Amino acid sequence: MIRLTLSCLLAAVLLLNLPSVSAGDRVLVVLSGEGRDAGKTRPGYEFDELSQAWLIFKANGLTVEVASPQGGAIEADKYNPDEPFNAELLADAEAMQQLEDTRRIDELRGEEYAAVFVVGGKGAMFDLPGNAGLQRLLAHAWDNGALIAAVCHGPAALVDVRLADGSLLVAGRRMTGFSNKEEAVFGKKWAAEFPWLLEDALRERGAAWDEAPLMMPKLAIDGRLITGQNPYSTTAVAEAVVRGLGRTPVARAPWRDELSMALVERLRSGDIAGATAALHEDPARYHVELIGLLGYYQAQVAGEDAALLRRALQTMELAMPHMDEPQLKLGAAEAHLRLGQRAEARGLVLQVLEAAPEMGEADALLKRIDG
Known part of the structure; x- marks a missing residue:
C-alpha cells in the first residue's frame, strides 16, 4: 500500500515537471478537406500558405494543431515541393503526421486555442462556409478572446459566423x-460553382473591404481579426498573429516570393533604378517568373487606368531581361500599344517574330500596331 502511494506521488511529481501547452501557446490551423487529385478534379487548400504560416508559428514557440471538416487525411492543390518553405515542412515528420490525420472540427472547442488561422485555397469556398461545427468553433474562440486569422479564400469561413450576442463576426470590421x-483572372475554373464571390459576400454582410492591386500583399487588422488578401500575404498574417499573441516575431531570412514582392513594391513606389539594379545584381535571389506574370496580369485588369497600366508595364520590363518568354514581350507590347506608344510596341513584337516567325499571335498584334 505504501509502495503504491509513493509510486503515485512520484508519477505526479514527474507530470508536474513536464512542459505543458496552454491555450496561450496553441494555434489551430483550419484546412479545407475538399481537394482531390492535387486540385484537378476538386480544389483543396494551398500548401504554400500552410507551410509558411506553420514555420513562422513554430519558430515563435507556438504549438500548431491542424483540423479539417471531416478529419483524417486531406489533399492540397498542386505545389512546388522544392520551394524552401515547402521542403522544410515536408521534412517535418510531426507536421506530416498531422496532415495525414487532421482533427475533426466539430470535435474541438474554440476556447482551447489562442488563435485560429484559416488557410486559403479554392476548396475553402466549398466545405468551410456551411460547416456548422466550424462556425461554432470560431464564434466560441472569438467570444473567449482568441485571435481569428484567415488568408486568401480562408475568410470564406468567417462570412456567416454569429457571435454569442447574435451579431455577425465580420460586420463593421476592416477585412x-x-x-x-x-477571382476574374485566376478563378475561372471553379468560381461559377462558388456559393458567392468572397468580396461580394463580405461586403454584403457589412465588412469594410480593403484591397491592394491584383496579387500584391495586403494585411488588414481590426482588433483580434486578421486577414490577408492572397497567398503573398501569408507571412504578414502569420507574423501579425505572433504579435497579437504578445510575442515579437523572431528574425528570419525572407523567402524569395517575399523578396520579389518587396522589389515590385519598391518599383511601384518610384525607385525603378534601384529595383532594376537589385534584380540585375542577384536574379537568383528573386522569383523572376512571378514578377513577370504579376505585371502581365496586372496589365490585363488595368482597364482604362493609364497609371495602373504603366506600373504593370514597368513590372513586366523589370522581369524581361531575366525571363526569356515571348508571351511576356507580347504582353508588354500590348501595354505599350494601349498607352499609344506604337514604336515601342512594334519593336517588341519584331523581337518575338525574329525568334518565332510563325507565331500567329505576334503577327496579329503587329498588324494591329501597323493598322
Missing part, C-alpha cells in the same frame, strides 16, 4: 481576402 479582380 480583406481574394478579391473579385483576382
Whole structure:
C-alpha cells in the first residue's frame, strides 16, 4: 500500500515537471478537406500558405494543431515541393503526421486555442462556409478572446459566423481576402460553382473591404481579426498573429516570393533604378517568373487606368531581361500599344517574330500596331 502511494506521488511529481501547452501557446490551423487529385478534379487548400504560416508559428514557440471538416487525411492543390518553405515542412515528420490525420472540427472547442488561422485555397469556398461545427468553433474562440486569422479564400469561413450576442463576426470590421479582380483572372475554373464571390459576400454582410492591386500583399487588422488578401500575404498574417499573441516575431531570412514582392513594391513606389539594379545584381535571389506574370496580369485588369497600366508595364520590363518568354514581350507590347506608344510596341513584337516567325499571335498584334 505504501509502495503504491509513493509510486503515485512520484508519477505526479514527474507530470508536474513536464512542459505543458496552454491555450496561450496553441494555434489551430483550419484546412479545407475538399481537394482531390492535387486540385484537378476538386480544389483543396494551398500548401504554400500552410507551410509558411506553420514555420513562422513554430519558430515563435507556438504549438500548431491542424483540423479539417471531416478529419483524417486531406489533399492540397498542386505545389512546388522544392520551394524552401515547402521542403522544410515536408521534412517535418510531426507536421506530416498531422496532415495525414487532421482533427475533426466539430470535435474541438474554440476556447482551447489562442488563435485560429484559416488557410486559403479554392476548396475553402466549398466545405468551410456551411460547416456548422466550424462556425461554432470560431464564434466560441472569438467570444473567449482568441485571435481569428484567415488568408486568401480562408475568410470564406468567417462570412456567416454569429457571435454569442447574435451579431455577425465580420460586420463593421476592416477585412480583406481574394478579391473579385483576382477571382476574374485566376478563378475561372471553379468560381461559377462558388456559393458567392468572397468580396461580394463580405461586403454584403457589412465588412469594410480593403484591397491592394491584383496579387500584391495586403494585411488588414481590426482588433483580434486578421486577414490577408492572397497567398503573398501569408507571412504578414502569420507574423501579425505572433504579435497579437504578445510575442515579437523572431528574425528570419525572407523567402524569395517575399523578396520579389518587396522589389515590385519598391518599383511601384518610384525607385525603378534601384529595383532594376537589385534584380540585375542577384536574379537568383528573386522569383523572376512571378514578377513577370504579376505585371502581365496586372496589365490585363488595368482597364482604362493609364497609371495602373504603366506600373504593370514597368513590372513586366523589370522581369524581361531575366525571363526569356515571348508571351511576356507580347504582353508588354500590348501595354505599350494601349498607352499609344506604337514604336515601342512594334519593336517588341519584331523581337518575338525574329525568334518565332510563325507565331500567329505576334503577327496579329503587329498588324494591329501597323493598322
